Amino acid sequence: MNYRALLRHETFLAVLLAIVLVVLAWQSDRFFTVANLLNQGRLMTEIGLIAIAMTFVIATGGIDLSVGSILGLVAILLGVFWQNVGLPLPLAIVAAIAAGTLAGLFNGLIITRFKVPPLIATLATLALYRGLAEGISQARSVRGYPEWFYVLGQGEVLGIPTQLWILLIGALIASIILAYTRWGRTVYAIGSNEVASRFSGLQVEKTKIALYMASGFAASVAAVIFVSRVSTTRSDMGTGIELDAITAVVLGGTSIFGGRGTVLGTFIGLCLIQALKNGLSLAGVKGDGTIMLIGAVLILAILISNVFERSGSR
Amino acid sequence: MGRTLVSALLVLSLSTSLSQAQSTWTGGDDLPTSPLACDGTPAEAAAQPYDGGEPKNAPDRKGKEITVVDVPKLVGIGYFNATSKGIAEAAEAIGNMDAKTDGPSRANIDDQITLIDNYITSGVDGILFAANDPVAISPVLKKALDQGILVVGYDANSQPDARQWFVNQAEFNGIAKTMIDSMAAEIGEDGSFAIVTSTFSTPNQARWIAEMEAYQAKCHPNMEWLETVEAQEDNILSFNQANTLINKYGDDLDGIFGMTSVATPAAADAVTQAGECGNVAVVGLATPNAMKPYVAAECVKSVVLWNPVDLGYAAAHVLRAAADGDLKPGDTSVEAGRLGELQVINGSEILLGAPFVFTKDNIGNFDF
Numbered sequence: 001m002n003y004r005a006l007l008r009h010e011t012f013l014a015v016l017l018a019i020v021l022v023v024l025a026w027q028s029d030r031f032f033t034v035a036n037l038l039n040q041g042r043l044m045t046e047i048g049l050i051a052i053a054m055t056f057v058i059a060t061g062g063i064d065l066s067v068g069s070i071l072g073l074v075a076i077l078l079g080v081f082w083q084n085v086g087l088p089l090p091l092a093i094v095a096a097i098a099a100g101t102l103a104g105l106f107n108g109l110i111i112t113r114f115k116v117p118p119l120i121a122t123l124a125t126l127a128l129y130r131g132l133a134e135g136i137s138q139a140r141s142v143r144g145y146p147e148w149f150y151v152l153g154q155g156e157v158l159g160i161p162t163q164l165w166i167l168l169i170g171a172l173i174a175s176i177i178l179a180y181t182r183w184g185r186t187v188y189a190i191g192s193n194e195v196a197s198r199f200s201g202l203q204v205e206k207t208k209i210a211l212y213m214a215s216g217f218a219a220s221v222a223a224v225i226f227v228s229r230v231s232t233t234r235s236d237m238g239t240g241i242e243l244d245a246i247t248a249v250v251l252g253g254t255s256i257f258g259g260r261g262t263v264l265g266t267f268i269g270l271c272l273i274q275a276l277k278n279g280l281s282l283a284g285v286k287g288d289g290t291i292m293l294i295g296a297v298l299i300l301a302i303l304i305s306n307v308f309e310r311s312g313s314r
Numbered sequence: 315m316g317r318t319l320v321s322a323l324l325v326l327s328l329s330t331s332l333s334q335a336q337s338t339w340t341g342g343d344d345l346p347t348s349p350l351a352c353d354g355t356p357a358e359a360a361a362q363p364y365d366g367g368e369p370k371n372a373p374d375r376k377g378k379e380i381t382v383v384d385v386p387k388l389v390g391i392g393y394f395n396a397t398s399k400g401i402a403e404a405a406e407a408i409g410n411m412d413a414k415t416d417g418p419s420r421a422n423i424d425d426q427i428t429l430i431d432n433y434i435t436s437g438v439d440g441i442l443f444a445a446n447d448p449v450a451i452s453p454v455l456k457k458a459l460d461q462g463i464l465v466v467g468y469d470a471n472s473q474p475d476a477r478q479w480f481v482n483q484a485e486f487n488g489i490a491k492t493m494i495d496s497m498a499a500e501i502g503e504d505g506s507f508a509i510v511t512s513t514f515s516t517p518n519q520a521r522w523i524a525e526m527e528a529y530q531a532k533c534h535p536n537m538e539w540l541e542t543v544e545a546q547e548d549n550i551l552s553f554n555q556a557n558t559l560i561n562k563y564g565d566d567l568d569g570i571f572g573m574t575s576v577a578t579p580a581a582a583d584a585v586t587q588a589g590e591c592g593n594v595a596v597v598g599l600a601t602p603n604a605m606k607p608y609v610a611a612e613c614v615k616s617v618v619l620w621n622p623v624d625l626g627y628a629a630a631h632v633l634r635a636a637a638d639g640d641l642k643p644g645d646t647s648v649e650a651g652r653l654g655e656l657q658v659i660n661g662s663e664i665l666l667g668a669p670f671v672f673t674k675d676n677i678g679n680f681d682f
Contacts, residue, residue: 028436030435030436030437035435036435039431039435043428043431141447141449143449150453154453226424229453230423230424230427230447230449230450230451230453231449231450231452231453232447232449232450234423234447234450236422236423237423237424238424239420239422240420240422241424277428277432278432278435281416281429281432281433281436282432282435282436286416287389287416287417287418287419287425287429288389288419291419
């Protein structure tokens with residue numbers, strides 16, 4: 001653990017974010033308004049929840065590619081439990097989230113019991129869960145949820161979008177766990193040296209299974225919020241969201257090889273990407289140009305961070 | 315394993331088609347039909363109350379310069395390139411309208427919603443859209459209406475109350491009329507024809523066939539309906555089914571309808587390979603690019619679809635008319651530039667007009 005290097009990356013990101021905000025605000029007078037920023041918070045919640053759990057997973061040197069498919073599967077199950085099985089909606093939500101968490105558990109079991117590399121295992125379940133979602137839904141969507149359900153994805157609490165509260169509370173709890181608990185330090189230890197962790201008596205397998213379950217859980221909560229936001233379920237929901245989440249995590253300074261990363265960094269990375277997407281669009285840049293610029297920023301941020309690390313910490 | 319499955323499926327589809335052949339069933343559905351008049355007089359518009367939405371506290375935009383964004387299902391494919399070309403053309407002709415196209419790079423509901431949301435924030439005057447999902451897009455469109463933004467859809471609808479107007483590219487009875495009329499022109503009033511469709515339960519195809527049956531009975535009563543076969547929108551199966559029809563009916567077969575964009579080129583291919591070009595006509599729904607070789611070889615004379623350039627052109631005109639107050643709830647028609655008067659149908663939809671027939675002369679102008 002090198003706190004100084006971590007501090008550097010996040011400070012650098014925060015400065016970058018500030019510069020981006022100033023430039024974008026200067027480009028479009030509609031960007032830096034409370035209404036727009038809150039709305040952006042609403043739009044980034046689903047990716048944010050997944051990215052927070054993904055930070056833990058990547059910090060152990062793993063990866064979870066199946067989150068987008070879990071999101072789609074949970075969305076479909078929510079609709080099926082509610083409409084076809086006839087459960088009351090709150091119960092259907094709980095059941096669907098439980099199913100998504102089980103999907104995460106299944107990931108964890110494949111990875112730990114059968115020693116399949118996380119990349120391969122979750123690539124397989126990415127196809128598996130999406131296939132399940134499509135098979136169960138039969139290309140039909142479920143609509144017409146009761147009005148109270150939309151509060152979650154379209155409503156506000158104390159003037160702030162409902163789901164943004166969930167994201168902020170989730171981020172706070174996650175960063176405390178990762179930074180200040182023994183469990184969080186276990187995550188870093190596994191990422192730094194799995195063999196050494198095992199010999200030190202850390203519960204490597206249990207921790208990993210719990211992480212993939214948490215990742216499935218986060219994707220499930222994101223699914224419920226997503227369904228509430230768009231007021232329908234479709235089997236293709238969340239396609240590609242895993243890449244958005246991984247981008248935010250990596251931009252936030254988490255090492256793809258494990259052992260390094262913070263929730264705060266992920267959160268700043270997330271805000272940076274969302275601000276770029278929104279601000280460039282408001283400044284009149286088209287979708288394809290925005291994607292290119294985000295790619296360039298990602299490379300730049302990681303290059304500069306590497307330079308800092310080399311000159312600073314050794 | 316795979317082979318047994320395929321052969322089992324083939325036997326199954328064969329047995330269903332055999333049992334179908336014994337009945338006089340044509341593959342249409344049981345819903346009521348409304349065939350158009352034989353001479354093309356527009357159908358009496360059933361007075362249906364306006365069911366679209368209304369922008370809240372919209373400023374007076376009459377005659378003022380407006381900025382409009384066009385958000386198709388996705389960008390980078392020929393079909394939507396054609397619609398945005400039509401929109402750009404209309405904006406240029408109208409003058410006081412600045413239109414640009416920006417869409418997701420994949421047909422993804424979330425990307426499209428986010429994009430529209432950003433344009434609402436940026437303060438456009440109007441949004442043109444082709445929805446990836448009719449329900450998922452509705453909350454964000456309602457938000458646009460709440461902020462006084464004009465919202466007009468084309469190609470793929472949202473829920474009616476989430477937009478003001480929707481430009482409908484083709485009604486079922488319109489497609490049916492054009493298909494049957496084109497076929498009658500090619501094979502004559504006493505010709506006989508067969509149909510290659512996707513499956514008997516595919517809703518759009520079943521609806522088209524039912525309307526075709528009603529229109530043929532009404533306007534071309536001497537044409538003979540031989541058989542309708544299923545081909546699952548599968549390329550090879552469509553080819554085989556068309557081939558079977560040619561062998562089975564021989565000289566009795568004058569024409570084949572392709573009901574899907576897969577079946578039509580496959581049927582044209584089957585006719586070409588059987589050396590029956592000129593003896594067996596092929597008329598069908600298809601995109602121009604797939605049909606260009608057969609149209610160039612004069613094996614196929616008419617390909618029926620709608621003109622996506624006109625679709626975008628009409629959508630832009632409808633939006634301008636709504637901005638100027640020339641198109642209000644309750645109106646029955648709208649002026650759309652070179653397309654003339656377009657009819658309002660189903661409460662808040664604008665019918666693009668008769669379907670477009672691609673022929674040897676015009677097919678080269680389209681790329682989708």
